[in-house]
Amino acid sequence: MIKIEGLKKKFGKVQVLDNLDLEINVGGIFAVLGPNGSGKTTLIKSMLGMVIPDKGSIEIDGENVLGKYEHRENINYLPQIANFPSNLTVQELIKMISDLRGRNSSHEELIAKFNLQPYLSKKLGHLSGGTRQKVNILLTFMFDSDLIILDEPTSGLDPYSLIQLKDIIKEERKRGKTVLITSHIISFVEEVADKIVFLLDGKIYFKGTIDELRKETGQTNLEHAIAKILTPKNV
Amino acid sequence: MRSRWSYVYFLFYLSLGFVMLFLNNDVSKAVITLMNIIVVLTPLVGTVFGVMHYYDSKEFTELLLAQPIKRSTLFLGQYIGLSLSLTLSLVLGLGIPFLAYGVLQSAAIWNFSSLLLIGAFLTFIFVALAYLMALSNENKIKGFGYAILLWLFLAVIYDGIFLISLLVFDEYPIDKFALISTVFNPIDLSRILILLKLDISALFGYTGATFKIFLGTNLGMFASTLILTLWVVIPGWFILRKAKKKDF
Numbered sequence: 001m002i003k004i005e006g007l008k009k010k011f012g013k014v015q016v017l018d019n020l021d022l023e024i025n026v027g028g029i030f031a032v033l034g035p036n037g038s039g040k041t042t043l044i045k046s047m048l049g050m051v052i053p054d055k056g057s058i059e060i061d062g063e064n065v066l067g068k069y070e071h072r073e074n075i076n077y078l079p080q081i082a083n084f085p086s087n088l089t090v091q092e093l094i095k096m097i098s099d100l101r102g103r104n105s106s107h108e109e110l111i112a113k114f115n116l117q118p119y120l121s122k123k124l125g126h127l128s129g130g131t132r133q134k135v136n137i138l139l140t141f142m143f144d145s146d147l148i149i150l151d152e153p154t155s156g157l158d159p160y161s162l163i164q165l166k167d168i169i170k171e172e173r174k175r176g177k178t179v180l181i182t183s184h185i186i187s188f189v190e191e192v193a194d195k196i197v198f199l200l201d202g203k204i205y206f207k208g209t210i211d212e213l214r215k216e217t218g219q220t221n222l223e224h225a226i227a228k229i230l231t232p233k234n235v
Numbered sequence: 236m237r238s239r240w241s242y243v244y245f246l247f248y249l250s251l252g253f254v255m256l257f258l259n260n261d262v263s264k265a266v267i268t269l270m271n272i273i274v275v276l277t278p279l280v281g282t283v284f285g286v287m288h289y290y291d292s293k294e295f296t297e298l299l300l301a302q303p304i305k306r307s308t309l310f311l312g313q314y315i316g317l318s319l320s321l322t323l324s325l326v327l328g329l330g331i332p333f334l335a336y337g338v339l340q341s342a343a344i345w346n347f348s349s350l351l352l353i354g355a356f357l358t359f360i361f362v363a364l365a366y367l368m369a370l371s372n373e374n375k376i377k378g379f380g381y382a383i384l385l386w387l388f389l390a391v392i393y394d395g396i397f398l399i400s401l402l403v404f405d406e407y408p409i410d411k412f413a414l415i416s417t418v419f420n421p422i423d424l425s426r427i428l429i430l431l432k433l434d435i436s437a438l439f440g441y442t443g444a445t446f447k448i449f450l451g452t453n454l455g456m457f458a459s460t461l462i463l464t465l466w467v468v469i470p471g472w473f474i475l476r477k478a479k480k481k482d483f
Contacts, residue, residue, distance in 0.1 A: 011482075050300050051482040067479075073303040083294035100302050 001026055002047070002147070002178070007056035009042055009202075016042045017053065018202035026146075029169065029179040031189045034199030035230060040182040041080055043199070044149055048077055060147070073101070076143055080151040080182075082136040086125025090116065090135055093124060097139055105142040113164050114138060130156040137161075141168055148172060148179045154188055166192055186223045198229060205229065244280060244321065248328025256336050262343040266350055269329065270429045273354045274422055275390050278361040281321060282386045285365025286379050288317050297483050310370075310478040314471070318362045322355045329354075346429075353425045356463045360421050361386065363470035370477045393420050418459070421466045428459055 002024040009017040016039045024030055032040050045051035047058055049069060058065050065071040084093060098105045111117055114134045119127060127135065133156045140150070150169075154162060169192050172179055183189050189196070196213055198206035206213060206229065210222060219225040251272065255265040292313065299309055333347055365382040372378035397416055404412070417423045 045483070048301055049306075050297070052480060069303055069305045071303075072301065075301075077301040079297070079301065083297060085292065085295040085298075097302065100299075100304070 001059075001061060003057075003059040004043075004047075005057050005059075007043070007046060007053050007058065009039075009046065009051065009053045011042075016202055017046070017056075020056070020199075020203055022197065022204055022207070024178065024180070024197075026178050027173075027176050028194040029173055029181065029192055030195050030197055031193035032180060032182045032197045032199060033189065033226065034182075034205075038199040039202045040199055041151055044077075044151055044180065044182065047149070048072060048075065074145045074147060076140045076145045076148045078136055078140040078148075078150040078153055080155075082129075082132045084124040084132065084135070087123060089121050089123050090127075091120045093135070094139065094142070098142070101143055103143055106144070107138060107142040110138045110142055113168075114161055130158060130161070133157055134161060137165060137168075141172075146177060148177055150179065150181045150183075152182055152184070154183060154185050162188075186226065190222050198226070200229070242324075245324035245328045248325055249331060252329045252332030256332055262333070262336065263346065265333075266343055266346050270350055270426070273325075273350065274357070274426045274429070277321075277325065277354045277357040278386055278390060278422060281318070281358045281361030282365040282382045284317060284321060285362040286369045286382045288313070289366055289369035290375050290378070300483055306478055307475050310474060311471070314363060314366050314474060317366075318359045321358045321362065325354050325358065326351050350429055353429060353463075356467070357421060357425055360463070360466045360470070363467060363474060367470050367474050367477065370474060370481065389420050389422050394423065397423075418462055421463060424459055424462060428456075 002022070004020060004022040007017050007020040007022075008015070016037075020039075020043065022043075032043065034040050042051055046053045047060075047065070049065065049067070049072065053066070060071050063071070088096070094105075094107050098107070111120070114137065116131075116134055116138065119131055119135075124132065124135070133153075137153065140148070153165060157165065166188075169179060169181075173194075181189070181193065190210060193210065195209055196206065197204060198213075206216070208216075213225050214220060214222065217225040217228045219228055251269070252265075255268050256262070259265040259268060296309065296313070300306070329351065364385055368382040368385065369378040372381060397413075400416075401413065417427060
């Protein structure tokens with residue numbers, strides 16, 4: 001279980017996370033939604049320890065993880081922007097990350113799934129954005145971890161790979177994993193997510209299932225339901 | 236790491252070593268000429284490489300930060316890796332020609348090895364300073380600018396201020412002041428250490444005598460090594476502190 005209490009983070013003058021409380025139970029797929037700049041990525045990076053929050057606590061399985069690194073052993077993270085060292089080949093990168101984790105990885109299977117075979121000996125700097133995202137996904141899913149965090153996983157993917165990605169995510173759910181996803185693609189969220197966490201101005205605005213969100217806003221369409229949250233009430 | 240530039244750097248020192256020996260035809264003289272080059276050049280190269288390496292490997296760092304590695308291990312590893320590879324280029328590049336020339340049999344072996352040691356120290360010091368500058372500045376141009384300015388200050392401007400103050404306070408006994416201000420600049424300290432090693436401190440005149448008294452003894456040697464070590468450790472500590480608080 002992930003328990004976040006009173007999380008605060010300021011970048012310069014902008015209060016990105018403002019006293020955020022959140023509890024996420026083990027198992028299932030959680031979509032973190034919110035407009036641009038609502039603090040989704042900051043929230044995720046705080047959990048990973050890449051961003052250091054000003055205040056608050058984050059517990060994973062009852063253990064405070066702020067300032068620690070061991071918990072990352074059990075997290076797979078897909079960064080929003082796939083920044084890789086451009087002078088390494090795909091194969092070298094896979095090998096390096098596997099060595100680093102020192103665990104069994106299932107990269108062969110994933111290479112086949114995303115048709116990455118022809119790119120293995122190419123340098124990462126020469127890959128297209130979509131292919132790089134595939135490599136990114138491969139690196140994320142090649143280890144067996146309890147918590148999987150995906151930041152905009154769909155960006156740049158072709159329809160075929162998108163289907164593969166959805167399959168993988170559903171597969172992980174079956175195995176009882178906790179998956180956190182941020183995305184702006186509503187249809188994607190609607191298809192895979194069990195629960196929605198809606199962030200607005202650095203706070204949790206809504207947390208619940210998609211049906212509950214529909215009911216609360218009185219909209220049948222999820223896209224409109226979210227748009228309704230975003231429109232100011234008094235206009 | 237797999238950097239092309241460290242080979243270039245290595246080849247540069249290799250050729251420099253050969254040329255110096257060829258032109259001077261004497262190990263001791265070559266050491267003096269090399270000192271002048273090393274004392275200015277190793278800090279510059281350390282600075283440039285330190286900053287470049289940080290910004291270049293930024294993406295890589297971000298990738299690694301999501302992996303189960305301790306932050307301090309990651310940054311110290313990068314810093315030590317870079318400094319070591321630069322030091323290796325220096326030691327091998329200069330060592331090979333001097334070994335070929337037979338430095339082992341000559342009396343200059345100690346002078347030569349202290350030259351290399353000081354070169355190594357300067358590399359570690361300036362890579363650390365550059366890394367710190369890069370770490371504190373998200374903006375590449377700014378980081379690069381500050382690092383180069385720092386080098387320029389310590390290598391050139393500091394000496395200028397030093398000389399001017401010597402002229403202005405000509406009438407006062409300033410050898411203590413001179414000694415202390417030298418100690419605060421790793422480049423000056425290194426230069427004087429080598430000069431003293433070479434036993435040409437008579438060139439310094441009266442102030443030189445003070446230096447000789449302080450730095451020439453074993454205690455002085457020990458103290459100055461300690462100061463150089465501090466010049467490595469303190470920026471290193473700041474790197475760790477900065478790295479711990481930084482957001483990626």
